[in-house]
Amino acid sequence: MANKIAVVTxxxxxxxxxxxxxxxxxxxxxxxxxxxxxxGQELVELMRQQKYNAEFYRVDLKRAAExxxxxxxxxxxxxxxxxxxxxxxxxxxxxxxxxFPLSEWREVIDVNLKATFLCCQAVxxxxxxxxxxxxxxxxxxxGITGSAGRTAYSAAKAAIIAFxxxxxxxxxxxxxxxxxxxxxxxxxxxxxxxxxxxxWRRLSTSMPLGRAGQPSDIAxxxxxxxxxxxxxxxxxxxxxxxxxxxx
Ligand SMILES: NC(=O)c1ccc[n+]([C@@H]2O[C@H](COP(=O)([O-])OP(=O)(O)OC[C@H]3O[C@@H](n4cnc5c(N)ncnc54)[C@H](O)[C@@H]3O)[C@@H](O)[C@H]2O)c1
Numbered sequence: 001m002a003n004k005i006a007v008v009t010x011x012x013x014x015x016x017x018x019x020x021x022x023x024x025x026x027x028x029x030x031x032x033x034x035x036x037x038x039x040g041q042e043l044v045e046l047m048r049q050q051k052y053n054a055e056f057y058r059v060d061l062k063r064a065a066e067x068x069x070x071x072x073x074x075x076x077x078x079x080x081x082x083x084x085x086x087x088x089x090x091x092x093x094x095x096x097x098x099x100f101p102l103s104e105w106r107e108v109i110d111v112n113l114k115a116t117f118l119c120c121q122a123v124x125x126x127x128x129x130x131x132x133x134x135x136x137x138x139x140x141x142x143g144i145t146g147s148a149g150r151t152a153y154s155a156a157k158a159a160i161i162a163f164x165x166x167x168x169x170x171x172x173x174x175x176x177x178x179x180x181x182x183x184x185x186x187x188x189x190x191x192x193x194x195x196x197x198x199x200w201r202r203l204s205t206s207m208p209l210g211r212a213g214q215p216s217d218i219a220x221x222x223x224x225x226x227x228x229x230x231x232x233x234x235x236x237x238x239x240x241x242x243x244x245x246x247x
Contacts, residue, residue, distance in 0.1 A: 003029040003053065005078045006226065009061060009119060010088030012039035014188020018215035019085055020047065020054065022223045028083065029053035031074055035060050061088050061115035062107065071122035083226045084123045085136045086116040089156070090190060094149040108152035113159050120167055120178070128174040135171075136225045137164045139182040139237065141245040157182075161237055168235030177234040179225045184241025186213035208243030 006023045010016045011032035017039075020030050024047055032054060034040045040056040047054035057073070059066045074081060089112035093104040116137050127133030142150055143157025161180050168178040185191070185203055192200055204212040221240040224230050239245060 003027055004082035005029050005031065005074070005080055006083040006085065007031045007033060007074060007081055007119075007123070008085045008087060009033045009115065010086075012036045012043050012056075013087065013090075014190060015183065015186060015215045015218045016087050017043055018219035019087060019222050022216070022219035023083070023085075023226060024050075024052035024054065026223055026227065028226075029078070030055075031078075031081075032056045033059050033061070033070060034088070061119070062110045064118055067115065067118045067122060071119075075126060080130065081123050081126055081133070083134045083136070084119060085138075085222055085226070086119050087138050088112075088115060089138060091142075091150055091153045093152065096149060097151055100151065105152045109156050112153065112156035113163070116160055117163065120163075124167075124171065124176075127171070127176045131175045133171075133176040134226050135164075135167070135176070135178040136222055137178070137180045139180045141182060141184040141239075141241055143182060144245050144247055164237075165235045172234055177225075177230070179230070179233060179235065180237045181218065181221050181225060182237055182239045182241065182245075183218045184213055184239070184244035186215060186218055188215060207241075211242065213240060213242060 006028035008016055008020050008030060011020045012034035020032055024030050032040055032043055037058045044054045044056040057070050059070050092108045120135055137160050139160045140157040142154045143161060146154045164178050164180040171178055218240050221238050
């Protein structure tokens with residue numbers, strides 16, 4: 001029997017790479033979805049060298065038409081998707097509200113929230129018919145606390161939590177589970193690049209557990225939500241943040 005199939009959007013990113021590799025170790029064949037062609041190709045090569053099955057799909061998740069082609073092609077090839085992890089996202093643009101261009105606001109919402117909606121929509125029919133499946137969406141500590149300059153990002157990440165609860169209720173009668181993971185400060189290139197070394201040290205050591213998260217910390221949370229160990233969890237928000245934020 002073919003392995004189970006996991007689809008990871010943003011799979012070539014900092015947290016994404018760790019998630020792809022963790023799910024592969026758990027026995028999934030992994031479809032990596034990302035707009036970063038070079039990072040995606042390199043990751044697939046690495047996974048194959050390690051004898052895992054992985055495919056890379058270069059997609060701009062802002063574009064609904066590309067998302068449709070993506071899922072048509074994955075279902076065409078594998079006839080199933082067992083786990084969808086919506087990780088693509090990020091702050092992307094940070095401005096005071098008076099200077100936030102609408103085009104950039106839309107981009108933040110589109111990548112973080114609209115793409116999550118469209119990818120969930122694309123797998124829902126297949127998962128309902130299979131009467132099984134797991135969806136994991138990604139929020140952030142800023143989806144709970146807010147953050148000056150991040151009105152778009154924090155709005156999108158807060159919306160993902162409520163979206164996930166609603167979808168969990170819709171999908172529960174079909175045995176499909178939908179949960180949110182919320183990383184806190186996590187050491188990825190994208191995030192570290194916006195801080196000086198000194199600032200990063202200060203931020204990391206001010207965390208209750210005394211360090212920033214590693215992508216592997218988040219990957220363990222995703223793997224837990226993807227597996228049968230969390231079989232009785234749906235609609236939940238799992239914080240993996242060293243105690244940075246509660247609730
Ligand atoms: N790193 C952190 O501290 C942190 C904290 C809280 C939440 N998060 C969330 O975790 C997720 C992953 O974050 P990360 O730090 O790994 O970021 P990252 O930038 O390293 O990875 C994001 C990936 O998404 C891809 N992507 C972005 N826009 C895309 C698009 N339009 N189409 C296709 N792919 C696209 C990028 O190419 C990249 O590979 C994000 O949703 C982020 O908001 C991260």
